[in-house]
């Protein structure tokens with residue numbers, strides 16, 4: 001039974017809808033492919049957290065969604081975690097755990113914490129309490145030590161923490177009843193997953209240090225594979241472990257959202273055709289939707305700058321593209337300054353990736369080869385993790 005007792009909240013049964021969607025997706029896999037499936041993995045939204053019964057796996061509480069802030073727990077978190085640690089944000093998994101722990105009616109004895117991907121994978125393999133070190137980063141797991149730190153283990157709620165494996169590690173075979181009901185082989189493996197954005201990075205197959213993926217969606221996010229780990233809370237920069245390397249990155253508030261505010265997608269295509277990408281635009285903007293920037297400049301008071309607007313929309317768009325490219329270049333320079341591997345090649349994902357003129361502008365401004373990533377779907381990255389698990393298990 002689901003116990004949805006959080007007060008004054010909408011009654012959307014998230015866990016039920018995720019579970020139903022998972023099984024609908026299994027049914028969507030063509031039958032002939034199901035019997036050929038060697039391995040399965042799943043990515044989920046980072047910091048989307050479930051507290052479940054440690055015997056039945058049923059949610060004890062409505063899931064905490066990724067962007068939900070539990071700032072009531074922030075003073076406690078700040079008092080136990082190292083300064084500027086990733087968990088020191090109201091939406092971190094650790095804040096969610098402590099906020100739940102502090103509720104009077106929480107069932108503390110028989111509870112376990114899982115992330116969205118962990119819980120969905122559990123429905124398939126049936127072994128409760130397993131996570132991966134990408135999802136577990138925001139609850140405080142130390143991917144370098146490959147262990148929970150002592151400041152966390154000494155807390156009473158540490159008993160709820162799941163065990164942690166590398167993403168793409170086999171957990172076990174698919175549950176017999178599910179395997180036979182849906183037609184998956186008995187020896188089909190279920191492997192640990194990762195977060196959505198890491199899965200999307202993996203999809204681009206940027207497997208060498210120095211390879212990067214820029215996501216030009218509503219916002220601008222950059223991710224770079226590095227041999228060194230870097231952290232700087234001022235810029236929201238932290239590193240996820242990927243085997244023996246580190247995935248470093250940052251997200252700016254600039255990006256496609258501001259383009260959509262000014263131009264329709266059709267106008268973007270038509271105006272872009274007239275841009276000469278070889279020429280540098282003299283216009284110097286800082287396109288933001290609202291006040292405030294975090295990366296590559298940490299300035300909560302930074303004002304949007306889109307003036308002067310020339311008469312020609314082609315020149316205006318050229319200036320915006322060029323300015324966003326400069327912010328992207330500054331982002332990669334900052335990662336380098338903070339100690340990351342030098343970027344060598346950039347793959348692009350998101351709505352802006354298809355714009356060839358913008359790609360050419362970015363190549364010139366970044367001084368690097370830039371291309372459109374062949375695969376950008378997070379699901380493709382999760383499938384690569386499943387492949388890794390199957391290969392390790394051979």
Ligand code: ADP
Pocket residue numbers: 216217218219255256257258259260265268269349350351352353354355358
């Ligand atoms: P998200 O998933 O972050 O909402 P998408 O990856 O779907 O975003 O990308 C949408 C963005 O892509 C929009 O903000 C839009 O301005 C931008 N976009 C769409 N078409 C083009 C184009 N031809 N050139 C540049 N940007 C584009």
